[in-house]
Amino acid sequence: MVKNNFNIIGVMSGTSLDGVDIIYASFKYSNHWEYTIIESETIAYSSDWLAVLSSLVSQSKTELRAIDESYTKLLAHLILQFIEKYNIKYIDAVCSHGHTAQHDPDHGYTYQIGNLPILAEILQLDVVCDFRVQDVELGGQGAPLVPIGDALLFPDFDFCLNLGGFTNVSTEIKGERIAFDVCPMNIVLNHYTKQIGFDYDDGGKLASTGLVHADLLHELNALPFYKADYPKSLGLEWVVAHVFPLIDSKNLDVHDVLRTFVEHIAIQIAKILPVTKSVSLLITGGGAFNSFLIERLKALTTCEITIPNQLVIEYKEALIFGLLGILKLRGEINCLKCVTGASKDHSTGVIYLHSKSI
Numbered sequence: 001m002v003k004n005n006f007n008i009i010g011v012m013s014g015t016s017l018d019g020v021d022i023i024y025a026s027f028k029y030s031n032h033w034e035y036t037i038i039e040s041e042t043i044a045y046s047s048d049w050l051a052v053l054s055s056l057v058s059q060s061k062t063e064l065r066a067i068d069e070s071y072t073k074l075l076a077h078l079i080l081q082f083i084e085k086y087n088i089k090y091i092d093a094v095c096s097h098g099h100t101a102q103h104d105p106d107h108g109y110t111y112q113i114g115n116l117p118i119l120a121e122i123l124q125l126d127v128v129c130d131f132r133v134q135d136v137e138l139g140g141q142g143a144p145l146v147p148i149g150d151a152l153l154f155p156d157f158d159f160c161l162n163l164g165g166f167t168n169v170s171t172e173i174k175g176e177r178i179a180f181d182v183c184p185m186n187i188v189l190n191h192y193t194k195q196i197g198f199d200y201d202d203g204g205k206l207a208s209t210g211l212v213h214a215d216l217l218h219e220l221n222a223l224p225f226y227k228a229d230y231p232k233s234l235g236l237e238w239v240v241a242h243v244f245p246l247i248d249s250k251n252l253d254v255h256d257v258l259r260t261f262v263e264h265i266a267i268q269i270a271k272i273l274p275v276t277k278s279v280s281l282l283i284t285g286g287g288a289f290n291s292f293l294i295e296r297l298k299a300l301t302t303c304e305i306t307i308p309n310q311l312v313i314e315y316k317e318a319l320i321f322g323l324l325g326i327l328k329l330r331g332e333i334n335c336l337k338c339v340t341g342a343s344k345d346h347s348t349g350v351i352y353l354h355s356k357s358i
């Protein structure tokens with residue numbers, strides 16, 4: 001009989017490098033999925049790890065392999081610490097995304113570090129991980145993977161928008177889930193706030209004091225990615241190649257860069273929402289705390305915006321990777337070809353059973 005109740009640890013490290021999100025959650029299935037986040041924590045990276053993770057894109061395969069091993073051990077250590085701190089007793093599996101090191105799906109390549117089999121051995125727990133590789137092997141973009149979770153856990157919303165390192169959206173068109181990356185967000189904003197001594201732009205206050213630079217805004221909006229049809233996804237490589245050089249060529253004050261980029265984000269999001277009818281929009285990810293961006297979004301759209309509680313804002317991705325792991329354990333589809341462009345719907349992820357469970 002298929003198991004319907006699961007207690008899992010969900011682990012996610014996103015592109016913003018704000019830390020490792022870990023949750024302990026219970027899931028229950030009876031006609032539909034229900035979840036409860038029981039414990040949660042974001043564990044910030046040390047400055048040494050931040051330096052390593054910021055340089056992943058340019059590492060050789062051999063260097064990446066070594067980093068992968070240390071990073072897998074780091075994740076194991078953080079997960080064990082979390083389990084001990086919250087005195088967690090019953091865990092069906094650890095479902096972990098790891099951290100995207102390199103992503104070039106159009107050349108059949110994606111690499112998430114932190115997904116080596118030693119994770120299960122150190123934890124002495126069953127692990128489901130490495131969710132993107134199989135999709136890329138099947139011709140998909142390997143991202144975004146969260147939309148099936150949006151459909152299963154948040155079915156009441158017309159659109160689910162995640163404001164993380166990149167913004168991505170998922171929605172249903174004619175009964176089919178579609179999703180794509182909209183534009184880069186905190187990965188760009190944080191890069192510039194750091195130049196004036198801030199990790200991020202709290203509430204968007206820095207941006208709100210800047211001026212929109214019309215030429216830069218126009219050139220950002222004219223980047224070819226925005227004209228391409230979905231499925232489509234973005235990576236740091238694209239930002240480094242196209243966005244930073246464009247912004248830096250203007251030699252602007254950082255406040256003006258932030259203000260212009262916030263406007264760019266709001267315009268790109270508004271462009272994907274229907275103008276003729278009011279739709280419901282769930283906004284999660286750290287960018288949901290950027291009140292200035294939300295204000296700009298409200299000015300440019302007619303949608304009904306819901307910003308959920310802090311747990312869902314911050315941990316929705318870790319929660320959904322938990323669900324993807326559970327679906328994999330149940331042998332069910334957890335990756336949709338209509339979202340990633342893969343050749344078929346499939347059950348993605350790798351299961352490592354720890355030595356005691358084999």
Ligand SMILES: Nc1ncnc2c1ncn2[C@@H]1O[C@H](COP(=O)(O)OP(=O)(O)OP(=O)(O)O)[C@@H](O)[C@H]1O
Pocket residue numbers: 013014015016017018162163164165166186189190200201202203204284285286287289290291314317
């Ligand atoms: N109070 C705040 N005001 C403005 N921005 C904030 C605030 N709190 C967090 N953020 C932004 O949100 C970021 C973290 O967001 P999140 O954790 O959703 O990103 P991520 O998981 O790394 O991204 P991704 O979804 O791309 O993987 C921070 O780096 C910061 O830029």
Ligand SMILES: CC(=O)N[C@H]1[C@@H]2OC[C@@H](O2)[C@@H](O)[C@@H]1O[C@H](C)C(=O)O
Pocket residue numbers: 014015100103142143144145146147164165166167168181233234235317
């Ligand atoms: C390759 C990769 O790690 N992509 C991430 C990234 O961060 C946001 C956006 O770009 C999204 O496509 C994806 O993550 C989310 C969690 C996803 O797969 O749904």
